[in-house]
Amino acid sequence: MPAHAIVGTQTVPIEITLNGERRSLEVSPVTSLLDLLRHDLELTGTKKGCDHGQCGACTVLIDGRRINSCLQLAVMQDGKSITTIEGLAADGRLHPLQEAFIEHDAFQCGYCTPGQICSAVALIEEGHATSREEIREFMSGNLCRCGAYTNIVDAIEDVAGRQRQPVREAAE
Ligand code: FES
Ligand code: FES
Numbered sequence: 001m002p003a004h005a006i007v008g009t010q011t012v013p014i015e016i017t018l019n020g021e022r023r024s025l026e027v028s029p030v031t032s033l034l035d036l037l038r039h040d041l042e043l044t045g046t047k048k049g050c051d052h053g054q055c056g057a058c059t060v061l062i063d064g065r066r067i068n069s070c071l072q073l074a075v076m077q078d079g080k081s082i083t084t085i086e087g088l089a090a091d092g093r094l095h096p097l098q099e100a101f102i103e104h105d106a107f108q109c110g111y112c113t114p115g116q117i118c119s120a121v122a123l124i125e126e127g128h129a130t131s132r133e134e135i136r137e138f139m140s141g142n143l144c145r146c147g148a149y150t151n152i153v154d155a156i157e158d159v160a161g162r163q164r165q166p167v168r169e170a171a172e
Contacts (some may be wrong), residue, residue, distance in 0.1 A: 019087025
């Protein structure tokens with residue numbers, strides 16, 4: 001029997017925390033995290049664009065860091081915490097970045113939007129949203145074919161500014 005046929009039928013057990021919920025899964029060693037999310041777990045908010053690490057449509061948060069899920073094998077996620085666009089809203093309320101994208105008209109077709117928002121969540125956490133130039137630079141891995149870039153930067157700047165505000169006020 002050829003080696004690839006054996007690999008094709010094997011599965012490997014992993015445990016992950018997915019959108020705050022502990023999950024025990026059996027995954028194929030050749031399945032990408034993106035395919036695990038979209039096809040096996042039916043979390044289709046995460047989008048497949050290039051499938052080659054070049055468009056950012058598949059961006060999710062792994063242990064709080066933004067990662068292109070098409071470049072990650074599912075088996076490598078054992079013990080990790082993964083957040084997709086489906087996990088950002090809490091207590092029946094959209095995440096502030098989701099609200100800001102709506103307010104600022106920051107999407108047209110919406111295909112790139114989940115990846116843009118996941119990336120923006122980490123960008124703000126990283127402290128890399130202090131100016132429009134910095135936001136543009138650090139969001140450059142997320143492509144938007146509709147060209148909604150100006151409004152995407154507006155939305156991120158808005159949320160980053162609001163999060164800095166209490167710190168500034170406390171210091172005054
Ligand atoms: S689908 Fe992963 S970067 Fe394009
Ligand atoms: S809103 Fe269409 S690709 Fe970005």
